[in-house]
Amino acid sequence: MNSSLEQLVNLSKLDTQIDSYNPKIEAINAKLEAKKGSINALVEKKHEIQNSITRLEALISDTNRQIAEQGEKMKKISARSSSLKKEKEIEATQTEETLGKEQLESLNEDIERNEKAVEIKKADLKELDEKINEANTELKELENETASSLKEIEDSKKELYKQKDALLAKINQKVLEFYEKIRKWAKNTAVVPMKKQACYGCFMRVNDKTFSEVVHSESITTCPHCGRILYSEINEGEIITEPVVAKKTTAKKTTTKTTTKKTTKKTADESVEE
Ligand SMILES: [Zn+2]
Incomplete structure (x- = not known):
């Protein structure tokens, strides 16, 4: 992270x-x-x-x-x-x-x-x-x-x-100021986890771009709906080492594939709902 x-x-x-x-x-x-x-x-x-x-x-x-x-x-x-x-x-x-x-x-x-x-x-x-x-x-x-x-x-x-x-x-002063600004209205939910591609502050689904940014957590990403700071609860190690592991073991690759499939399916379902 x-x-x-x-x-x-x-x-x-x-x-x-x-x-x-x-x-x-x-x-x-x-x-x-x-x-x-x-x-x-x-x-x-x-x-x-x-x-x-x-x-x-x-x-x-x-x-x-x-x-x-x-x-x-x-x-x-x-x-x-x-x-x-x-x-x-x-x-x-x-x-x-x-x-x-x-x-x-x-x-x-x-x-x-x-x-x-x-x-x-x-x-x-x-x-x-x-x-x-x-x-x-x-x-x-x-x-x-x-x-x-x-x-x-x-x-x-x-x-x-x-x-x-x-x-x-x-902590970086600018980062702290940014946090304090959000905290003014979001109180103790200024920084929330992203679970199943949803923001746990406003419970809205985030788009794939945000999802990817949050999962890789290379920068501070905010929810496009509410503006809260998002972080991924998925272990960063799993994601970063994923391609390496995928090459070594087929079992892990299968799991990853299933996850991707599920996400894609959900996206499809939700776009139908919308
Ligand atoms: Zn949100």
């Missing part, structure tokens, strides 16, 4: 290998992000509960203030009632006292209800804290696990980059 072509085939294989790690890295990062996301959701819920506890406690404190006020009012009423003589005034004061007591009861009920709510919310908070701790532990474990996988990937990538650098130092 032409040395530049051979270098491009190797370079393309290295680039493909390097890129193959990206989905793995993305999958690991996605897993970590998902875990962090679930922890954030729990923390947000915790803040919501804390806020409602604060609101309830402020409510309780306000009710306590109202109870104190009500107590003062009741004291005044009872002080006043002892000095009253007129029946009507006594009755009115008694009604006031009864109403005041009812109000106190209602305020005390409010406190009891709100205190119970605080208790429930504090229990929820405790449960949530446990969940957050658990999730944080899981995250740490995941980070440890993935750190080693990421390290392995990094090491493998480093090794591949080393090989790539060595290759880039040898």
